[in-house]
Amino acid sequence: MSENEALKEAIAETLFRLIKSKKIKISKEEITRKIAIPPTAELGDFAFPCFFLGPLLKEEPSDIALELREDFQMKGVKEIQTQGAYMNFFLDRQKLTEDVLSEAIGLKEKFGGSNIGKGKEIMVEFSQANTHKAFHVGHIRGTSIGESLARILEFNGHKVIRANYQGDSGMHVAKWLWCYIKYHSKEKLKEDESWVASIYVDAAKRLEKNKKLQEEVDEINLQLDSGTNKKLNDLWKKTRALSLKSLEKIYKQLNTHFDVYYFEKDMEERGKKIVEFMLKEKIAKESDGAIIMNLEKYNLGVWVLIRKDGTALYSAKDLALVEKKFSQYPELSRAIYVIANEQNLHFNQLVKTLELIKSKHYEKLKHVSFGLVRLPEGKMSSRTGQNVLYSDFLEKVILHAKKEIKKRYPKLPPEKLNERALKISIASIKYSMLKQGEEKDIVFDIKEAVNFEGNSGPYIQYSYARANSILKKAKSNKTNPKLEKFEDKETELIQKMSLFPSIVEKAYEDLAPSVIANYAYQLSQVFNEFYHACPVIGSEEKEDFRLMLVQAFTQILKNSLYLLGIDVLEEM
Numbered sequence: 001m002s003e004n005e006a007l008k009e010a011i012a013e014t015l016f017r018l019i020k021s022k023k024i025k026i027s028k029e030e031i032t033r034k035i036a037i038p039p040t041a042e043l044g045d046f047a048f049p050c051f052f053l054g055p056l057l058k059e060e061p062s063d064i065a066l067e068l069r070e071d072f073q074m075k076g077v078k079e080i081q082t083q084g085a086y087m088n089f090f091l092d093r094q095k096l097t098e099d100v101l102s103e104a105i106g107l108k109e110k111f112g113g114s115n116i117g118k119g120k121e122i123m124v125e126f127s128q129a130n131t132h133k134a135f136h137v138g139h140i141r142g143t144s145i146g147e148s149l150a151r152i153l154e155f156n157g158h159k160v161i162r163a164n165y166q167g168d169s170g171m172h173v174a175k176w177l178w179c180y181i182k183y184h185s186k187e188k189l190k191e192d193e194s195w196v197a198s199i200y201v202d203a204a205k206r207l208e209k210n211k212k213l214q215e216e217v218d219e220i221n222l223q224l225d226s227g228t229n230k231k232l233n234d235l236w237k238k239t240r241a242l243s244l245k246s247l248e249k250i251y252k253q254l255n256t257h258f259d260v261y262y263f264e265k266d267m268e269e270r271g272k273k274i275v276e277f278m279l280k281e282k283i284a285k286e287s288d289g290a291i292i293m294n295l296e297k298y299n300l301g302v303w304v305l306i307r308k309d310g311t312a313l314y315s316a317k318d319l320a321l322v323e324k325k326f327s328q329y330p331e332l333s334r335a336i337y338v339i340a341n342e343q344n345l346h347f348n349q350l351v352k353t354l355e356l357i358k359s360k361h362y363e364k365l366k367h368v369s370f371g372l373v374r375l376p377e378g379k380m381s382s383r384t385g386q387n388v389l390y391s392d393f394l395e396k397v398i399l400h401a402k403k404e405i406k407k408r409y410p411k412l413p414p415e416k417l418n419e420r421a422l423k424i425s426i427a428s429i430k431y432s433m434l435k436q437g438e439e440k441d442i443v444f445d446i447k448e449a450v451n452f453e454g455n456s457g458p459y460i461q462y463s464y465a466r467a468n469s470i471l472k473k474a475k476s477n478k479t480n481p482k483l484e485k486f487e488d489k490e491t492e493l494i495q496k497m498s499l500f501p502s503i504v505e506k507a508y509e510d511l512a513p514s515v516i517a518n519y520a521y522q523l524s525q526v527f528n529e530f531y532h533a534c535p536v537i538g539s540e541e542k543e544d545f546r547l548m549l550v551q552a553f554t555q556i557l558k559n560s561l562y563l564l565g566i567d568v569l570e571e572m
Contacts, residue, residue, distance in 0.1 A: 006495035006526075007076070008035050011046055011089060013502060014074045024056045044081065044088035051085050061085035075099050075498050093486060093494075100498045104552035112504045112559055117158030121331045124150045124160060126338035127251070127258075130167035131243035132176035134197035135250055135390045137444065138340070138373045141433040145370055146338040147256040147565040148434060148513035155563060156508045161329060164258040165321060166247075168240050169265040170314075172200065174221035177235060179203035182216075189238060193246045193391050196239075218309065225268065225311045250390055253426060255565045262324065264317050271316035274323070274357075275305045283356055293353050303349040318350050326361050336511070337367040341439060344369050368511050371441035373433070397425040400450045404458070408572070420569065424450070427457030427566045434564055435517040455521050457566060460557065463524035465572045467554045470536050474547050489526075489533040493549055496526045500556050504563070513564060520560040527553050 012032040019026055031048075038047045050061040050068070057064060065082045072080055072087075076096025081088045104111045126146020129135045150160045167173070180187075180199050183206070190196070207213050223229040224236060251257060275291055278284035284293050289308035293315075295301060305316045325335055339347060347367045354362035375388060401421040405412065412420070428449040435455065436442050452458045486494070499519070507515040536546040558568050 006492040007091060008032065008046060010074060010076070010495055010499055011035060011048070013499060014072060015048060015068065017502070017506070018068055018071050019053065022057060024053075026056070038088060043083075045091045046089040048087045048089070049085055050087065054085075076495070093491060096498060097486070097494050100494055101548050101552050104497060104500075104555050105548065108555055109559060109562070111555060112500045113155040113157070114501075114505070114508075115157040116508070117153060117156045120157075120333040121159045121161065121329060122153055123163050123325060123329060123332055123335045124153070124338065125163040125165055125262075125336065126150075127164050127256075128166060128339070129164075129247055130172060131240045131247075132168075132173045132196060133200050133243075135193055135247060137375070137388050137390065137393050140254065140390065140429060141370055141373050141442075142338050142340065143251070143254055143256060144430045144433045144565060145368065145438060145513055147254070148516075148563060149336065149338065149368065149511055151563050151565060152504070152508050152511075152513065152516070155504060161260060161332075162256070162258045163260050163262060163325070165262040166244075166264070168243075168263045169224060169268065170311075171217070171221055173236065174217050174224055175203040175207065176200050176239070177224070177232065178217045178220045179206065180239070181235070189242055191242045191245050193250070194389055196243055196246065197389055221311060222309060253394075253422075254430070255426070255567065260328070262321055264314075267317035267320040267324065268312045270320035270323065271312045271318075272306065274319045275312075275316050278305075278357060281357075283353075293349070293356075295349055295352055298352055300345065300349050300352055303346075303353065314346070315349070315353075318346075319353065322350070322354060322359065322361055322365070326364075332364065334364050334366055335361075337365065339367055339369055341369045341371050341441075343367075366511075368438060370438045374441060374443045376443060376445060394425060394429070397428055397446055397450060398422060400446050401425045401428065401458075404450055404452055405572070408452075420572065423567050423569055424458050424461065424572075427461055427561075429457075430564065430566055431457030431460065431517060434513045435521070437514055438512060458572075460520050460524045460561065461566075461569045462572050463527055464554060464557050464561070464568045465570060466531065467527065467550050467557070468570050470531075470550050471547070471554065473537055474543075487534060489530040490546070490549065493526050493530045493553065496523050497552055497556050500559070507563070516560055516563050520557060520564070523553070523557060523560065527557075 009032070012028055012035055015035075016026070016028040016031050019031065034052070035046055035048050038044055050064040053059075053064050054061040059067075062082070062084050065085050065087050069080045069082055069087055076091055076093060076099075077089055078092035078095065079090040081090070124146055126149075127139060127143040129139050129143075146162070150162050153160050176196075176199050179202050183202065184199055203217075207217065220232070223232055227233060275284060278293075279286070279291060284291050284305060286292075287294075287302075290304055291306040293303040293305060295303055303315050304313055305319075306312055322335070326332055337347060344367070347365075347369075351362050351365055354365070398421050401424045402417060405417060405420055405424070429444075432444055432449040433442070448454060449456055450458060452462055500523075503515060503519045507513060530549070534542075534546060536543060536550060539546055561568055
C-alpha cells in the first residue's frame with residue numbers, strides 16, 4: 001500500500017460512515033473507487049464526486065457535497081473545498097503526524113476510547129456453558145466475543161455487567177444424574193471437565209441404544225423439578241459445584257470473568273408463575289397438555305413454555321430471567337445476549353412474547369449471534385462422543401505452539417517455553433474466533449491459527465514483540481523530534497494508526513469485535529513493511545522520529561489486543 005492509498009483509505013472510511021448514516025445501502029469499496037487524484041495540485045490531493053449519490057438521496061449532488069463537507073472530520077485533512085458536486089481534499093501530513101504521535105503516546109491505554117456511553121449501564125450475557133456438560137470449542141467463540149464486546153463497551157465509557165446464565169437443571173442434568181447413579185456410582189466425583197463430559201456422553205449413547213430408558217430419566221427430571229428427593233438434590237448440588245469450578249479455570253485462561261451468575265434452576269418457579277399469568281390472560285394457551293405461545297402470525301412458529309408433565313422449558317425460564325435482570329439492575333439501558341445463530345428464532349420469540357405481555361423491557365434487549373465452529377473433520381456435538389473438549393483442544397494447540405517456538409528459540413528454558421506457549425495458544429484460538437464476521441460459521445485449523453507469519457494471533461503478538469525490542473535497544477529519549485519530509489512507509493504507518501479511534505467507534509456501533517481484529521492484523525502488516533523499509537536504530541536524524549512511530553505503534557496494537565481479550569508478549 002502506497003502513501004496515497006493509505007490516505008485514500010482513511011478518507012473513504014470517513015465518507016462511508018457519513019453516507020451510511022443517511023440510511024442508504026452503499027459499500028466502502030464503492031466509495032473508495034470513486035475517490036480520485038485531481039489533475040492539478042490546485043484542486044487538492046484527492047477528489048470525491050457526489051453525482052451518484054443524487055438519485056439515492058433524492059438531493060442535488062452539489063448540496064450533498066456541501067452537507068458532507070460540513071460533517072467531515074478527519075485528522076490530517078487541512079481543508080475541503082467544493083466545486084459543484086466535487087469535494088476536493090487538501091491534506092496536512094505534518095499535523096496528522098503530530099496529533100497521532102502525541103495522542104497515542106500521551107493517552108496510552110486510553111487512546112481510541114471515548115465517553116459516549118458514560119452514565120449508561122449495559123449487561124452482556126455470554127458463554128452460557130451448562131453444568132454437567134462439556135465446555136467445547138464452540139463455547140470458546142461465544143465467550144471470546146462476549147468478553148471483547150464488554151471491553152469495547154467499557155472502552156467507550158459504559159459500565160458493563162458481565163453475566164453468565166448457566167443451565168444447571170433440565171433434561172441434560174437429569175440424564176447425567178441418571179447415568180451416574182445407575183452406571184458410575186462407585187466412581188469418585190471429580191473436578192475435571194473431561195470426566196464430567198464423559199458421563200453425559202455415556203448417558204446419550206445408552207439412551208440412543210435403548211429408548212425405554214428415557215422413562216427413568218423423565219422420572220429423575222420430575223424429582224429434580226419438585227425438589228422432593230433429598231439424596232438426589234444433594235448429588236445435584238455436589239456435581240453442580242464441581243462443574244462450576246472446572247469452568248472457572250477455563251474462564252481464567254480465556255481472560256474473562258463474570259460479575260453475576262444466573263442459573264436455570266432459580267428461574268423455574270418464577271417462570272411457571274409468569275406462564276400462569278399468560279394463560280389466565282389468554283396470551284398463552286394449552287395444547288395437548290402443554291402450554292404454548294402461538295406466534296405463527298408473526299412468522300415465529302410455536303413457542304412451547306411448559307411440557308405436558310408440567311416441567312418448565314428454556315422459554316419460561318428466559319421470561320423470568322429478563323424480569324430478574326432488570327429488577328436486580330434497574331438502571332440497565334440495554335441487555336445484550338451473545339448467542340449462537342441456532343438460537344436466533346428462540347430470541348425473537350422471547351422478544352415478541354415480552355412485547356405481547358406488555359413488558360417494558362423488550363425494546364432494551366439486543367442479541368449478537370455467532371456462527372458455528374467446525375473442525376476440518378466436521379461439526380461438534382456435546383450429545384455424542386464426537387465433541388471436542390476445551391482441555392483436549394487447548395493441549396493440541398499448545399503442543400503445536402511449542403514446536404513453532406522451539407524452531408525459533410531452541411534454547412528457551414522450559415518454564416518460559418510453557419508460559420509463552422500458553423499465551424500464544426490462547427491468542428491463536430481467540431483471534432481465529434474473532435477475526436471473521438461474527439455470524440459466519442468458521443473452520444478452525446490449528447496450523448493456520450498458530451502460523452507465526454499469517455493472519456493469526458501469533459503474527460500480531462510477534463509484531464508487538466519486535467517493536468518492543470526496538471524500544472528496548474534504543475538509547476534516545478527525545479520526545480520532540482524534528483519532522484521533515486516523510487517516506488511512504490512512514491506516512492502509511494501514521495495513517496493506519498490514525499484510523500484506530502474510528503475503528504473502535506465502528507466496532508462499538510456494530511457490536512463487532514471482528515472490526516478490531518482485522519485492523520490489528522492490517523496494522524501489524526503495515527508496521528512490518530515499515531520495519532523492513534525504514535531502519536530505526538542508527539538512522540541518524542530520523543532515529544528519534546522513527547522511535548516515536550514505534551512507540552505509538554506498540555501502544556495502539558496493545559490497545560487493540562486488549563479489546564480482543566488477548567495478552568501481548570514483550571518478547572517471543
